[in-house]
Amino acid sequence: MSDFETVAASENQAARRGPSGEPGTPNQVGQQKVRSLAGDAWRDLRRNPIFWLSLLLVTIISLMAIVPGLFTPNDPQDCLLSRQNAGPSGSAIFGYDFQGCDTFSRAVYGSRASLLVGALSALLTGVIALVIGLLSGYFGRWVDAVLSRLIDIVLGIPLLLAAIVLLKRVGSDNSNARIFAVVFVLAILGWTTAARVVRSSVITAKEQDYVAAARMLGAGHGRIMLRHILPNSLAPAIVVLTIALGSFIAAEATLSFLGIGLKAPTISWGQDIDTGRIHMRESATPLLVPSTFLALTVLAFIMLGDAIRDAFDPKLR
Amino acid sequence: MFRYILRRLLQMVLAFLGTTLIVYALMFAGQGDPIQALAGERPVTEAQRAYLTEKYHLDATGIGGFFYRYFDYVRSLLQGDLGQSLTGRQIGDILQQAWPVTVKLALIALAVAVIFGVTAGVIAGIRRAGIFDNSTLVLTLLVLGIPTIVLAPLAQYFLGVKWQLFPPTAGAEPNFYALLLPGIVLGSLSLATALRLTRTSVAENLRADYVRTARSKGLVKRRIVSVHVLRNSLIPVVTFLGVELGNLMSGAIITEGVFNIPGVGFNLFRGIRTEDGPLVVGIVSVLVVVYLVSNLLVDVLYAVLDPRIRYE
Amino acid sequence: MTDAVIQPTPASATPEGGHLLEVRDLHVEFRTHEGVAKVINGVSYHLDAGETLAVLGESGSGKSVTAQAIMGILDSPPAHIRSGQILYQGRDLLTQSEEQRRQVRGKEIAMIFQDALSALNPVFPVGWQIGETLRTREGMSRADARRRAIELMDLVKIPAAERRIGDYPHQFSGGMRQRVMIAMALALNPKVLIADEPTTALDVTVQAQIMDLLADLRQELGMAMILITHDLGVVAGVADRIAVMYAGRIVEHADVRSLYRAPAHPYTKGLLESIPRLDVKGQELATIKGLPPNLMRIPSGCPFHPRCPYVQQVCVDVVPHSLVLGDGRTSECHFAQEVLDDSAR
Numbered sequence: 001m002s003d004f005e006t007v008a009a010s011e012n013q014a015a016r017r018g019p020s021g022e023p024g025t026p027n028q029v030g031q032q033k034v035r036s037l038a039g040d041a042w043r044d045l046r047r048n049p050i051f052w053l054s055l056l057l058v059t060i061i062s063l064m065a066i067v068p069g070l071f072t073p074n075d076p077q078d079c080l081l082s083r084q085n086a087g088p089s090g091s092a093i094f095g096y097d098f099q100g101c102d103t104f105s106r107a108v109y110g111s112r113a114s115l116l117v118g119a120l121s122a123l124l125t126g127v128i129a130l131v132i133g134l135l136s137g138y139f140g141r142w143v144d145a146v147l148s149r150l151i152d153i154v155l156g157i158p159l160l161l162a163a164i165v166l167l168k169r170v171g172s173d174n175s176n177a178r179i180f181a182v183v184f185v186l187a188i189l190g191w192t193t194a195a196r197v198v199r200s201s202v203i204t205a206k207e208q209d210y211v212a213a214a215r216m217l218g219a220g221h222g223r224i225m226l227r228h229i230l231p232n233s234l235a236p237a238i239v240v241l242t243i244a245l246g247s248f249i250a251a252e253a254t255l256s257f258l259g260i261g262l263k264a265p266t267i268s269w270g271q272d273i274d275t276g277r278i279h280m281r282e283s284a285t286p287l288l289v290p291s292t293f294l295a296l297t298v299l300a301f302i303m304l305g306d307a308i309r310d311a312f313d314p315k316l317r
Numbered sequence: 318m319f320r321y322i323l324r325r326l327l328q329m330v331l332a333f334l335g336t337t338l339i340v341y342a343l344m345f346a347g348q349g350d351p352i353q354a355l356a357g358e359r360p361v362t363e364a365q366r367a368y369l370t371e372k373y374h375l376d377a378t379g380i381g382g383f384f385y386r387y388f389d390y391v392r393s394l395l396q397g398d399l400g401q402s403l404t405g406r407q408i409g410d411i412l413q414q415a416w417p418v419t420v421k422l423a424l425i426a427l428a429v430a431v432i433f434g435v436t437a438g439v440i441a442g443i444r445r446a447g448i449f450d451n452s453t454l455v456l457t458l459l460v461l462g463i464p465t466i467v468l469a470p471l472a473q474y475f476l477g478v479k480w481q482l483f484p485p486t487a488g489a490e491p492n493f494y495a496l497l498l499p500g501i502v503l504g505s506l507s508l509a510t511a512l513r514l515t516r517t518s519v520a521e522n523l524r525a526d527y528v529r530t531a532r533s534k535g536l537v538k539r540r541i542v543s544v545h546v547l548r549n550s551l552i553p554v555v556t557f558l559g560v561e562l563g564n565l566m567s568g569a570i571i572t573e574g575v576f577n578i579p580g581v582g583f584n585l586f587r588g589i590r591t592e593d594g595p596l597v598v599g600i601v602s603v604l605v606v607v608y609l610v611s612n613l614l615v616d617v618l619y620a621v622l623d624p625r626i627r628y629e
Numbered sequence: 630m631t632d633a634v635i636q637p638t639p640a641s642a643t644p645e646g647g648h649l650l651e652v653r654d655l656h657v658e659f660r661t662h663e664g665v666a667k668v669i670n671g672v673s674y675h676l677d678a679g680e681t682l683a684v685l686g687e688s689g690s691g692k693s694v695t696a697q698a699i700m701g702i703l704d705s706p707p708a709h710i711r712s713g714q715i716l717y718q719g720r721d722l723l724t725q726s727e728e729q730r731r732q733v734r735g736k737e738i739a740m741i742f743q744d745a746l747s748a749l750n751p752v753f754p755v756g757w758q759i760g761e762t763l764r765t766r767e768g769m770s771r772a773d774a775r776r777r778a779i780e781l782m783d784l785v786k787i788p789a790a791e792r793r794i795g796d797y798p799h800q801f802s803g804g805m806r807q808r809v810m811i812a813m814a815l816a817l818n819p820k821v822l823i824a825d826e827p828t829t830a831l832d833v834t835v836q837a838q839i840m841d842l843l844a845d846l847r848q849e850l851g852m853a854m855i856l857i858t859h860d861l862g863v864v865a866g867v868a869d870r871i872a873v874m875y876a877g878r879i880v881e882h883a884d885v886r887s888l889y890r891a892p893a894h895p896y897t898k899g900l901l902e903s904i905p906r907l908d909v910k911g912q913e914l915a916t917i918k919g920l921p922p923n924l925m926r927i928p929s930g931c932p933f934h935p936r937c938p939y940v941q942q943v944c945v946d947v948v949p950h951s952l953v954l955g956d957g958r959t960s961e962c963h964f965a966q967e968v969l970d971d972s973a974r
Contacts, residue, residue: 153335158608160570161601164589165340168597250464254571257466258589270466277470277575284474291467299462306458526747532702533742534762534813535735548752624797625751 041311051307057300065115074105085283097286098279107293110269118249122241124187133198155192167260175266186248194240198233205232239309246301269294325616336605341387372400399599408599419580423565425500430507438515445520457509469575472502486577499576507561518550552622563611648675655713666924668694670877681854683864686874692857696823701730739819743826745806749798755809756794762816781812804835823855873897876922876932883958891972893960895937939964
């Protein structure tokens with residue numbers, strides 16, 4: 001019985017090995033692959049208007065968080081009840097809110113807490129996801145079984161309910177303490193998706209020839225994981241975390257809106273939206289301005305992450 | 318099929334014990350006065366203190382005491398005894414009044430997601446990369462990117478207060494019309510996800526080998542799409558919608574809070590606002606159970622829809 | 630370009646309109662982002678009532694695409710039929726409306742596919758799938774369709790057909806699934822059955838059973854059959870004639886016995902030599918060197934020339950025409966006679 005498709009296939013492999021028949025040093029092969037993938041992705045991204053739009057938005061918002069003074073001269077905490085719900089004027093372009101604070105200035109300064117919580121949560125999530133994903137994917141067997149079960153359980157917990165329960169435990173009203181509490185809660189509940197992505201990329205990387213080669217050369221587990229496998233898992237993890245950053249900002253605003261996230265004197269969009277909502281019949285701008293800021297920020301990060309992911313994985317589109 | 322359900326049931330029991338243990342431990346364990354933790358910053362009267370001590374067996378101490386109290390809590394939870402809120406009302410009674418409203422709202426939201434999301438998803442999947450497909454992609458991205466705490470108040474302001482197309486708040490005994498706007502707001506997120514899921518699923522199934530077989534059998538195109546492709550494409554969509562119904566029932570906190578709908582989420586919203594610890598613990602425990610049971614039902618539904626799972 | 634030695638192609642050598650199915654000078658290309666792939670470059674073959682034609686070739690040689698063009702189930706885009714005719718009972722299918730073509734599918738010409746697991750719909754019982762065309766196209770009642778489905782399953786020798794009619798495709802073994810597929814194709818009594826690699830996904834012993842079944846059914850029902858395969862061993866016992874395809878062309882066409890005795894094209898010769906032989910011990914298996922051509926850049930002249938041991942300058946420059954060698958044999962090779970003489974030795 002002849003099967004010349006297999007003959008052709010083995011010929012094919014021979015051809016792929018290149019003219020000299022030298023497979024090249026293991027590390028080079030891996031890096032070349034990553035580089036060309038990133039190159040393709042970059043070519044895709046450069047032509048994607050959504051990518052540029054979201055990048056522009058992210059830049060503006062980050063700038064706002066770092067140097068809010070560039071965008072508004074007014075102090076957001078300078079509130080006078082005599083200016084309650086006053087309309088727009090030369091000094092306050094969106095007028096004043098129910099407390100008599102500058103609406104625009106509060107929205108600008110509100111970016112600080114939002115971005116800080118979003119970035120720190122994404123960072124902490126990344127660390128947890130990398131550690132768990134690496135261990136789970138690299139060691140397999142019972143380690144993987146236990147950690148995968150853990151991921152399933154955490155995924156099964158309704159996020160908002162769990163956050164409510166966890167945050168009710170935090171009695172302190174200290175600004176920094178609350179920020180870290182929110183970061184901690186979001187990270188503890190939000191690491192699962194990223195961990196799954198890392199795990200599957202680790203499993204793929206583990207099967208690569210250069211990892212087998214490193215192992216044969218006597219490299220230890222730690223060295224293999226850090227030098228050879230970790231770099232492969234970083235790109236997909238970063239993409240997931242960019243999208244997650246947007247969701248974390250939304251989640252923080254939701255918790256602050258409910259009154260269990262950030263509290264005054266920290267300025268947060270979630271709280272301001274809640275106050276604006278209650279007084280919307282008197283004046284709508286104090287609701288509309290922080291709402292617009294929050295929606296644009298969340299959208300910007302989600303669109304940015306979406307665009308990068310599509311570029312790296314065109315199949316998904 | 319039976320073994321499959323049994324396995325899922327066991328998993329659910331484990332998840333139930335795990336989650337309630339976490340909820341319970343977080344609310345009661347640790348340092349400090351557990352009663353004050355329940356009541357937040359409100360002053361606690363002697364009568365309340367005595368009631369809470371007895372209700373949660375706070376006089377038992379140590380790890381043993383903790384588990385004793387935990388199992389007691391689980392037992393009363395299973396018996397439907399949720400205790401009293403700090404305002405003195407039975408939490409069971411509060412929930413009994415709230416459920417019908419929440420279920421009605423969730424069903425409206427689900428209907429919105431099914432009618433618009435699935436239909437548009439099927440069209441987008443068939444006409445992939447067309448104008449319709451691309452515009453739904455952008456629109457769903459917008460919906461997915463706008464948090465409920467923005468969407469709900471804005472809908473309330475523009476459609477309810479400014480243009481007065483809908484009643485801005487629902488009130489004590491909401492009718493269908495009063496629940497329509499909140500239902501649409503609540504359902505918009507599910508709509509966007511359902512649309513994207515349906516689109517991907519339909520597009521993928523249209524390329525499946527069995528479609529080629531159906532064509533070679535000489536079936537008309539409409540039948541190939543509406544019977545062969547749709548039946549396969551809707552498996553993940555129906556599964557998603559099942560999970561989503563559980564989410565909608567337990568996750569309508571913001572929407573019910575904003576529109577003043579006296580459902581479960583609204584009571585939780587109020588419980589958080591008024592620092593009513595027992596009310597929050599009671600409602601959260603019940604919602605966790607609802608969430609877990611709906612997940613189980615979805616797994617069973619999945620097995621019914623997909624014969625490959627059924628005979629695993 | 631023309632060569633005095635070249636004789637007319639077999640299409641014009643055989644009488645007009647006499648065949649049940651005839652493909653004439655078919656050209657198909659795939660238009661993709663990367664470029665245009667010329668998948669079928671002038672394929673002609675014919676099929677008479679009751680006979681079996683084997684179409685042999687590597688993956689990418691265009692054998693399945695030709696079959697899908699006959700069925701009218703090519704995906705376009707990317708596929709585009711540039712020119713040619715597909716005559717069924719004298720009528721050109723390519724000029725017919727989609728509705729007319731749909732009537733032909735399943736009822737006149739039916740097709741079975743390689744991987745029955747993915748080719749059958751996973752969420753419907755097999756009986757439902759077999760009876761579907763009976764219900765929708767013949768207007769049979771549910772009960773009648775079910776009865777007929779059981780008969781068909783008996784016909785393809787699925788044991789305990791009545792009991793298994795409600796089972797789903799994934800509950801059957803690979804061989805049984807392929808039988809379900811055959812039963813489904815036979816439902817409307819087609820005059821032509823196209824079997825696209827029907828045994829490739831199966832174990833060797835099961836392969837033989839399915840081939841035997843197909844041969845029996847063809848005789849019993851008097852169908853004509855096009856058997857598409859890449860496996861020379863499968864062909865021997867079943868086919869009457871063989872068409873060998875390479876790079877979208879029929880490079881050799883002969884009756885089975887003559888072809889096995891002495892191939893007239895270097896490609897066919899290579900294929901035959903790469904079959905392990907029981908009678909010659911310890912001999913190294915010959916392979917065809919090189920790779921199948923990239924269909925976006927098909928080599929000049931004879932497309933096989935980069936891999937051919939007989940290659941001369943003329944092969945690089947001139948596309949060989951079909952050379953008639955007697956007994957209805959043809960070969961698209963400049964040195965067909967030499968190859969034939971070599972093989973016969």
